[in-house]
Amino acid sequence: MSDMKHLAILIKDLEDQLVVCMRCGMCQAVCPVFAETGREADVARGKLALLDGLVQEMFKDPKGVNDRLMRCLLCGSCSANCPSGVKVLDIFIKARAILTGYMGLHPLKKAIFRGMLVRPEFFNSLMEWGSKLQGIFVKPVDDLLGTSCGRFFSPLGDRHIKALAPVAFHQMVEPMNSRPGASGLKVGFFVGCVIDKVFPGIGEAVLRTMDHHGVGVFLPEDFACCGIPALSSGDTVAFNKLVRYNLQRFTAQPFDFLITACATCTSTIKKLWPLMAQDLDAETQEQVAAMASKTMDVSQFLVDKLGIRQVETQGDEKKVNLTYHDPCHLKKSLGVAAQPRTLLQANPGYRLVEMLEADRCCGMGGSFNLQHYDISAAIGKRKRENIEQSGCEVVATSCPACMLQITDMLSQAGDRIQVKHAIEIYAESLARK
Amino acid sequence: MKALIKEFEGVLGKDNVFQDETDRMTYSYDAAVLDPALPSLVLRPTSSEALGKVVGLCNEYGLPLTVRGAGTNLSGGTIPKAGGVVVLTNALNRIIEINEEDLYAVVEPGVVTAKFAAAVEAKGLFYPPDPGSQAVSTLGGNVAENAGGLRGLRYGVTRDYVMALEFFDVNGEVVKTGARTVKCVTGYNLGGLLVGSEGTLGVFDKITLKLIPMPPARKAMMAIFDDINKASETVAAIIAHRIVPVTLEFMDNFTIRAVEDFSHAGLPVDAAALLLIEVDGHPVQVEEDAEKVESLCRQMGAMSIRVAQDAAERDKVWEARRAALSALSRVKPTTVLEDATVPRSKIPVMIRAIEEIAKEFNLTIGTFGHAGDGNLHPTILTDRRNHEEWERVEKAIDAIFDRALALGGTLSGEHGIGMAKSRFLEKETSRATILYSRRIKAALDPKNILNPGKIIGE
Numbered sequence: 035m036s037d038m039k040h041l042a043i044l045i046k047d048l049e050d051q052l053v054v055c056m057r058c059g060m061c062q063a064v065c066p067v068f069a070e071t072g073r074e075a076d077v078a079r080g081k082l083a084l085l086d087g088l089v090q091e092m093f094k095d096p097k098g099v100n101d102r103l104m105r106c107l108l109c110g111s112c113s114a115n116c117p118s119g120v121k122v123l124d125i126f127i128k129a130r131a132i133l134t135g136y137m138g139l140h141p142l143k144k145a146i147f148r149g150m151l152v153r154p155e156f157f158n159s160l161m162e163w164g165s166k167l168q169g170i171f172v173k174p175v176d177d178l179l180g181t182s183c184g185r186f187f188s189p190l191g192d193r194h195i196k197a198l199a200p201v202a203f204h205q206m207v208e209p210m211n212s213r214p215g216a217s218g219l220k221v222g223f224f225v226g227c228v229i230d231k232v233f234p235g236i237g238e239a240v241l242r243t244m245d246h247h248g249v250g251v252f253l254p255e256d257f258a259c260c261g262i263p264a265l266s267s268g269d270t271v272a273f274n275k276l277v278r279y280n281l282q283r284f285t286a287q288p289f290d291f292l293i294t295a296c297a298t299c300t301s302t303i304k305k306l307w308p309l310m311a312q313d314l315d316a317e318t319q320e321q322v323a324a325m326a327s328k329t330m331d332v333s334q335f336l337v338d339k340l341g342i343r344q345v346e347t348q349g350d351e352k353k354v355n356l357t358y359h360d361p362c363h364l365k366k367s368l369g370v371a372a373q374p375r376t377l378l379q380a381n382p383g384y385r386l387v388e389m390l391e392a393d394r395c396c397g398m399g400g401s402f403n404l405q406h407y408d409i410s411a412a413i414g415k416r417k418r419e420n421i422e423q424s425g426c427e428v429v430a431t432s433c434p435a436c437m438l439q440i441t442d443m444l445s446q447a448g449d450r451i452q453v454k455h456a457i458e459i460y461a462e463s464l465a466r467k
Numbered sequence: 468m469k470a471l472i473k474e475f476e477g478v479l480g481k482d483n484v485f486q487d488e489t490d491r492m493t494y495s496y497d498a499a500v501l502d503p504a505l506p507s508l509v510l511r512p513t514s515s516e517a518l519g520k521v522v523g524l525c526n527e528y529g530l531p532l533t534v535r536g537a538g539t540n541l542s543g544g545t546i547p548k549a550g551g552v553v554v555l556t557n558a559l560n561r562i563i564e565i566n567e568e569d570l571y572a573v574v575e576p577g578v579v580t581a582k583f584a585a586a587v588e589a590k591g592l593f594y595p596p597d598p599g600s601q602a603v604s605t606l607g608g609n610v611a612e613n614a615g616g617l618r619g620l621r622y623g624v625t626r627d628y629v630m631a632l633e634f635f636d637v638n639g640e641v642v643k644t645g646a647r648t649v650k651c652v653t654g655y656n657l658g659g660l661l662v663g664s665e666g667t668l669g670v671f672d673k674i675t676l677k678l679i680p681m682p683p684a685r686k687a688m689m690a691i692f693d694d695i696n697k698a699s700e701t702v703a704a705i706i707a708h709r710i711v712p713v714t715l716e717f718m719d720n721f722t723i724r725a726v727e728d729f730s731h732a733g734l735p736v737d738a739a740a741l742l743l744i745e746v747d748g749h750p751v752q753v754e755e756d757a758e759k760v761e762s763l764c765r766q767m768g769a770m771s772i773r774v775a776q777d778a779a780e781r782d783k784v785w786e787a788r789r790a791a792l793s794a795l796s797r798v799k800p801t802t803v804l805e806d807a808t809v810p811r812s813k814i815p816v817m818i819r820a821i822e823e824i825a826k827e828f829n830l831t832i833g834t835f836g837h838a839g840d841g842n843l844h845p846t847i848l849t850d851r852r853n854h855e856e857w858e859r860v861e862k863a864i865d866a867i868f869d870r871a872l873a874l875g876g877t878l879s880g881e882h883g884i885g886m887a888k889s890r891f892l893e894k895e896t897s898r899a900t901i902l903y904s905r906r907i908k909a910a911l912d913p914k915n916i917l918n919p920g921k922i923i924g925e
C-alpha cells in the first residue's frame with residue numbers, strides 16, 4: 035500500500051476512528067511500555083493524540099510519530115481496557131502502513147499527497163490517476179518466506195534466545211492431506227514461522243494430537259508467514275502478497291477449521307486479514323472473511339469442537355506444578371483464556387497454579403523486542419518474577435513468540451523452569467496412554 | 468533558552484528533559500474537551516530536590532510552569548500556557564510511610580490513587596476518596612483538584628483526608644503546613660488554601676493523608692423507579708431519616724439504556740431512573756440500615772428493589788454504575804462530562820432543568836451521578852467536528868450553569884475550574900471574590916508563573 039490513493043483512503047478511515055478517543059487517560063493503567071517509561075508518547079492516548087495532530091496539521095513530523103508508534107507491543111491491553119472502545123490496534127496498524135507508505139514517497143509525490151489531504155475536492159480526481167501510480171513504489175518481494183520473517187529473525191544478537199532449530203518443521207514433515215478419522219473432522223494446519231523455525235516440536239505435538247483424535251489434516255507444501263511482521267512495520271505490499279499466497283495455499287483443499295498453535299497467527303488471520311482486506315478485490319475479501327471465520331487456536335478446537343475436558347484426579351499423586359501465561363493475542367484480542375487451561379488440566383501429570391498477572395504482556399511484541407530490547411526486557415522481568423513466584427516447574431503458554439521472550443528472561447535469571455506450549459503438555463498425556 | 472536547558476539537564480539528567488516537538492505535543496492536552504497548547508519543554512524530576520530546583524529555576528527565568536500528574540482532569544488544568552514548561556510528577560511515586568498506629572500515610576505526589584488505596588487496604592486500613600479515574604489519577608492531582616468520588620456522601624472528599632502538606636513555593640522553598648496529629652492549630656491553615664488550588668499557588672511535594680479503619684461490613688442494592696421525581700424524593704427521604712449511605716447514585720433512563728446496550732447487565736430499560744445504594748459499618752448496623760433504606764424506597768414508590776446477597780451480586784450493582792461513562796461515551800464521538808452541583812433537595816428540579824435544556828438545544832444528554840451529594844454529571848454526547856452542533860453544546864453548558872446557580876448550586880462539584888469554567892466563576896461568586904483571589908495569587912506568585920490562567924483567569 036504505498037500509493038497515494040490507498041494512503042488517502044486509509045487516512046480518511048483513521049480520522050473517524052481517532053475522534054473516538056476522549057483523552058481520558060485510562061490506558062495509562064494497563065500499558066506495559068508506559069509502566070516502564072512513564073512517557074505519554076508511549077501510551078495509547080499519546081500516540082493517538084500524535085496521529086490526530088498529524089491528520090489535523092498535515093504531516094509535520096511523520097517520522098517522529100512513526101518512531102513513537104513503533105514503541106508499542108501491539109498487545110491490545112489499551113483497547114481491551116478503553117472505556118470509549120477505541121480500536122487502538124486497528125488504528126496503529128493502519129497508521130504504520132500510512133506512515134511507512136508516506137515516507138517511502140518521492141518528495142514531489144509527498145507534496146501532491148499533502149495537497150490531496152487538505153483539499154478533499156481534489157481527492158476524487160486524484161484517485162483516478164493515483165491508481166496509475168500504483169506499482170511505482172512497490173518493492174519487489176522475492177522470497178515470501180524470507181522477506182517478512184527476516185525482520186523477525188535477523189539481528190538476534192547475543193541474547194539468551196532459543197537458537198533456530200537445526201531442522202525446521204517443514205523439513206521434518208511431508209505435506210499432508212489426510213481424511214477425517216473417528217472425529218469426522220478435518221483441519222487445515224497453519225504452522226507459522228516461529229513454530230516452523232524455532233519450535234518444530236510444537237508442530238509435531240499438534241500433528242500427534244490430531245492423529246490421536248482421528249482428525250484429518252491438510253498441511254500444504256511451502257506454507258508461509260501470516261504477514262504480521264510485514265504489517266507491523268507498515269509494509270502492506272508484502273502483507274497483501276502473503277495474504278494472497280496463503281489464501282491460495284489453503285483454499286486448495288477443503289477442511290472444517292483452520293487451526294494454529296500460534297496466538298499471533300490466529301489473531302492476525304482472524305482480525306488483521308479482514309481489517310486490511312478492505313482494499314483488496316471483492317473475491318479476495320470474501321475468501322479472507324471465510325478463512326478468518328474458520329480459524330481458531332488449537333486449544334479452542336480441542337475443547338470447543340472435540341469436547342476435551344480436564345481430568346478429575348484422585349488423591350495427591352506426584353504432580354508437577356505448572357503455570358500458564360495468557361498471550362495478549364489470544365486473551366485480549368480473541369477472548370480465549372479458558373480453553374488452554376482446560377487443555378493443560380487434561381494432563382493428570384500437572385497441577386495448574388495461577389501466577390499473578392497471568393494476562394500481563396510478556397514484553398515480546400515481535401519486532402518491538404528487537405528495536406527496544408531494554409524496555410522489552412524490563413517488561414519481561416516482571417513476567418519472569420511472577421512466573422518464579424508461582425512456584426512452578428513448568429510455564430506453559432499458547433504463543434511461540436511469548437515462549438521466546440519467556441525463555442530469554444528465565445534463562446538470564448538462571449531459573450530452572452521449563453517453557454512449553456499448552457499443546458505439548460497435552461500431547462505428553464497422549465504419549466502416556 | 469539554550470543555557471536554561473543545560474541547567475535543567477544538569478538538575479534532571481538529559482533523559483528527563485524532553486525537547487522534541489513530537490514529545491512535547493503529548494503534553495499539550497488533558498481529559499477536558501479544549502484546544503491543546505504546546506509547551507516549550509517538559510521536565511520529569513525524579514527527586515524532591517530536583518522538583519524544588521525546577522520550580523525555583525522557572526521562577527527565576529519567568530517561565531510559566533504547569534504541574535502534570537496523570538493528566539486526567541476534566542477542566543484543562545494541565546493544558547500548559549503555550550511556550551511554558553510542563554513538570555511531570557509520575558517519577559515521584561513512592562509511598563514513604565503507612566503508619567498503622569497513628570493512622571496516617573505520607574506519599575509523594577505522583578503515587579497513583581488506586582495503588583495507594585490497595586497498599587493501605589493490605590494493612591486493613593481504608594483511604595476512601597475514589598474518583599472514577601483512580602486507576603491512573605495521582606494523589607497530587609487529587610489534592611490539587613480536591614477530587615471526590617462515589618463515597619463522598621458518607622466519607623467526604625480528598626480535602627477531608629489531607630492532614631499535612633509540604634509544598635514548594637514559587638521560589639522553590641519548602642513550606643510546611645498541618646501535622647501528623649489529629650489536632651493542629653499551628654499557623655495559618657495553608658492546607659485549606661492549597662487543596663483544590665490546581666497548581667496555581669504551590670507545588671506539592673509530600674502529602675500526609677488520614678487513614679481510617681476498614682468498615683467490617685457493607686451491603687448494596689438497586690432501587691428501580693418509574694418516575695424520576697420519586698427517585699430523587701427517595702434520596703431526600705433517606706437522608707432525612709438520618710441514614711448516611713456510603714454511596715447513593717442516580718442514573719436516568721437514557722443512561723440505563725446505554726449501559727444495558729453496552730454491558731447487557733439485565734438493567735430495566737423502561738425504568739425512568741435507578742438508585743444504586745450502599746451502606747456500610749458494623750454488621751448489625753448494616754443490616755438495620757439496609758432494611759430501613761429498603762422500606763423507605765418502597766414507601767416512596769420504587770417499582771422494585773434488588774438487594775445484593777453476596778459479593779458477586781454487589782459487584783454487579785457497581786459494575787453497572789462504573790459502566791455508565793463508558794457506555795455513554797460510545798454513543799457519539801465527543802463526550803462532555805459536566806459537573807454542576809445543587810443542594811440535595813434541588814435534585815428533582817435540576818434533573819428536569821437538564822431535560823428541558825436537552826430539548827431546547829436539541830442535544831443528547833445522559834445524566835447520572837452522585838445524587839446523594841447533589842452532584843450530577845449531565846453528559847452531553849456530540850461530535851466536536853460538527854460546528855453547528857458544537858455551538859449549541861456551548862450554549863447548553865452555559866444554560867446548565869445558569870440553572871445550577873439559580874438553584875443555589877455550584878459550577879463544579881469535583882472536576883475543578885481550570886480553564887474550562889474560569890469565565891463563569893464571577894457569576895457564582897462576585898467581582899470582589901475574583902480580585903481577592905488574584906491579590907493572594909499576586910502576593911504568592913508575583914511573576915504569575917504557577918499554572919497561569921487557571922481558576923481565576925489572568
Ligand SMILES: Cc1cc2nc3c(=O)[nH]c(=O)nc-3n(C[C@H](O)[C@H](O)[C@H](O)COP(=O)(O)OP(=O)(O)OC[C@H]3O[C@@H](n4cnc5c(N)ncnc54)[C@H](O)[C@@H]3O)c2cc1C
Nearest residue numbers: 536537538539540544599605607608609611615666671881
Ligand atoms: C474517566 C474519568 C473519571 C473521573 N472521575 C472523577 C471523579 O469521580 N471524581 C473527581 O473528583 N474527579 C474525577 N475525574 C477528574 C480527575 O481524574 C481528577 O480531577 C483527578 O484528581 C486528577 O488527577 P491527575 O493526577 O490526573 O491530575 P492532573 O490532571 O494531572 O492535574 C490536575 C491539576 O492538579 C495540578 N497538580 C497535579 N499535581 C500537582 C502537584 N504535585 N502540585 C500542585 N499541583 C498539582 C495540575 O496542575 C492540575 O491543575 C475523572 C476523570 C476521568 C477522565
Ligand code: SF4
Nearest residue numbers: 055056058059061116
Ligand atoms: S485510548 Fe481509550 S483509554 Fe486511552 S485515552 Fe483514549 S479513550 Fe481513554
Ligand code: SF4
Nearest residue numbers: 065106107109110112
Ligand atoms: S498496544 Fe500495548 S504497548 Fe501498545 S499502546 Fe496499547 S497497551 Fe501500550
